[in-house]
Amino acid sequence: MLENNEEVRYQVNRCSRCGSCREVCPVFLQAGSEPWVARARVQLAGAALEGQLPFSRRFGEIMDACLLCRACVAHCPNGVRVDELVLWARAEAVRRKGLSPARMVLLRGALPSRRKLALISRMAALCQRASILKNFRGMKLPAFHTLPFTHLYRPAGLKKPSFTVAYFVGCMTQYVYHQSGRAVLKVLEQNNVQVLLAGSGCCGMPALAAGDLKTARLLARRNVENFKKLGADFVVTDCATCGEMLKLYGRLLGDEEAGELAARVQDITFFLVHTGGFHEGKVRVPLVVTYHDPCHLKRGQGVYLEPRKILAGIAGLTLVEMPRSDACCGLAGSFGFTHRELSQKILRAKIENIRATGAQAVVTGCPSCRLQLASGLAGEGAALPVFHTVELLALSYGG
C-alpha cells in the first residue's frame, strides 16, 4: 500500500526501464505490445502522478489489465513494487472519477453483505440444478451450494487443545468448495487444534484490487472486530488470496490493532508446518500429482515449501513438478471474466505445463486458482481433478 505521492514517486523512480519484466509478465507475453507490460504501467503511473497524463479510460484499461501476480516484482532487478503502483493507480482513478455502476452494485451493494452473497450462491445453486449457469462467459463453473459452509459445519470442542485458531472461511470455501473447509476442520482437529469459525464476510481483496479502498477498509474493519471477539491464538485460512489480504490489514487500516492481527494470520499449510505441527496420515493416497503455486501464496506470502512438505509426507503420493509452477493461472479475480481472451491464453499455457507432467491430479492452495484450473482442465483431454493441499492430507488421515 503506497501511502502518499512520495512513496509512489519513489517506486516509479526505482524503475530503470530496463524492460526485464518483458520476460515474465504473463499479460505481456500474450498481448505482445509495450502498453501491456509492467514497465509501461510503472511509467504510466508516474506520468499520471505528475499530471502529464489524465486518469483516462484508456489509462484505466491498461491498469485493469494487470493480474497483480507479481511475477515482475519478483524478477525486477530493482524490486519495483509494480503491484502497489497498479493498486495506487486504480484507487486514484476511483477517488477522482468514482466507481462504474456495475462495480458500485457488486462492490458496495453485494460484497459487504453476507446475506446477499449467500442469496446469490443459493440462486446460482438452484439454477445449476435446473442445468442453467453451468457456464459463465465460457468458463465452466463449479457447483455452488445452497447453504454456506458455516451454516452446515461446526468445529468439535477439544478438551486440551494445543492451540486455538480462528478459521477464516473465504467466500469461495463458504459457497463453493466445502470439501476444502471440511478438510481444514478435520486436519486441525486431528492435530489437537481447537477451531473457531470466524464467521466473517469477504476479506476485501476484490474491492482493494478494484481500487475501492472504502469498501476494502469497511470489510477489513469488520473482520478485525470479529477476530478480536474470538480471541484465538492465530487466524488461519485455506485461501491464498484471503490470507494475503488479511496480512495487509495493518497497512490498509493504519492502526496497531489491525497490524497485530495481521501478524497472526497464517496460511493453513504454514500453520501446520511451522506453528501447530501435524502428524502424517496412515492411509495411502496413491496419486501422481503436480502442484500449482498461487501468486498470492508464493510471492504474496512466501509460502511454497510448506505445501510441498505436506505432500511429501503423504504415503503413496508422488509430486511431479511442472515447469513454471508459479506462473499465474490467469484468473486474478474478476480479470478472468473482464479479460476473457487474455485470461484463457494465459490459462492454456498453464494447462499445457500441467498435462506435460502426466499427473493424475493438480494440487493448489487457492480456491480461485482451483476454479480456473478446473475449468481449463475440463476443456480438452482427461478432466483432472484439482485439490487443495489439506484435502489430500485429510484423505491420508482416513475415516
Place this chain on the structure above:
Amino acid sequence: MMRNSRIVSRLIKIAGKEKVFSSPEDLFCYSYDGTFLSVVPGVVVRPASTREVAAILSLASAEGVPVVPRGAGTGLSGGAVPVEGSIVLDLTAMDRILEIDTADMLAVVEPGVVTARLHRAVEEKGLFYPPDPSSSSVSTIGGNIAECAGGPRGLKYGVTRDYVLGLEVVLAGGEVVMCGGRTVKNSSGYDLTGLFVGSEGTLGVVTRAVLRLIPKPEARQTLRADFKAIEQAAEAITAVLGAGVVPSALELMDDVTIRCVENYLHTGLPLDVEAILLVEVDGPESTLAEQAGLIASLCIEHGAERVRVAQTRKEEAELWRARKAVSPAVVQVKPTKISEDATVPRSQVPALIRAIKEIARRYRLTIAIFGHAGDGNLHPNLLVDKGDPDEMARAEEAIKEIFQAALSLGGTLSGEHGVGLLKAPFMELEFGPCGMAAMKKIKESFDPFGILNPGKIFGRI
C-alpha cells in the same frame, strides 16, 4: 498526437486497425527505452511483414514523416527513443525463427525474435549463437543488430557484427534490398551487411537476418580471483591471454561494485581488494581442468590474494551470483544508474579505471565499475538520483570526462551500447570533422530526406 490523422488512417489501411496505436496513453508507452530519455511519438505501428514495413516506409518518405524502428526498447544509448511526431515501427510482431540450418550452420530470423529464444532454439540442435548482451532474455535480434550488441562472450567469440552473414533491409523509400547471404566468405562488392550492423536504424530497417552459428561448446568452468590492486588483475589478464588461453568470459568488478554487492547479498566477498575477476573457460570437457588450472596459477603468480575454481554447477552458480547481482545491488545506493560502456584497448583497462575513479572523486559521485575486462569494455555505472538536479549536472560533466579519458587512451565511446542520442554530442571527439562528414555522406545517400531515425548518431538537428 499525430497532427495528420490521414497518416494514421493510411497506416491502418496498411497494417490493420489493431496494429496501429495513437491514443496518448499508448504513445506514452513507446516514448522511452532503457535510458532516462523520453519523447512521445506521433503514432505507433506493429507491422507483420516485410511488405508492410516497405509500405510504411514508402508512405513515410512521401509524407516526410520520421520513422523510428524499435525492438524490445531495452537499449542504453537512446537509439529507440522516438522523435516528436514520428512513426514508431514496433518490429516485435515479426518474431518468427524461419530456419535453423544445421548443415550450413546458420539461422534465418525476423527482427523481433528475442535473443534468448534464439539461443535456446539453436542450442537444442547442438549449435551456438554467441552474442549475449545482458538484456538477452528480452532484447531482440533486430535491436542487437541495430546497436551491434556484445556481451561477456565478446572476448572469445566477438559481437553481433561477427555473426551476421546476410540481411534483408527495407530502405527509406520502401525498396527492399538483400545483402550478404548464406556464405561465411563473401568478398563481393561493398559490405552493405557490415554497414547496416550498428547503423541504429538510420540507414534502413532490417526485416530479416541470416545469422552465423557455431558448434555449441561441450562444457564450461568458472573461477574467481581476488586482487589487492587493479594493476595485478590487468597483468594476470595479459598473462592468461599470452599463454594462449582465451576465456569465454573475463569479468571484472571494482571495489565500489564489490562493496555494493556484498551489502546486498552478504556472501562474504572480500572487502579489502581492488578487483575481483570472474573467468570462464569453455570447450571440450577434457581440456577445461588444465585451462582452469593454468589460469589459476597465472593469477596467483601475478599477485592474486586467493583463487576459487568452481568444482560443481552449484559452486559455479554461486560465483556468478555476485556478478549477476550487480544491477540490483548498485541501485540500493541511489535510485538512478547511468550505465556507460567506454571501451579501451585491453592494456589500458587499469589506466581507464584510475581515470574514472579520479573523475568520481572530483565530481563527488559514486561510480561502480564493472564489465568485460578481457576486451576492454568497461561499464562505469554512475549512481545518482534523477530527482537531484545538481547531482545530475555533475554526472553529465563526469560522463563527458569519462569519454575523453577513454578516447585519449586509444579507445572508443561505445563498445556495445551504440551511440544513439546520449553519445551523439561526443562523436566528433572520436571521429573529427572529416570522419563525421564521411559518415554524413553515407547517411544522406541512403536517406536523402532524413526520415530514418533522425538525430541518432549525428545528434538532434
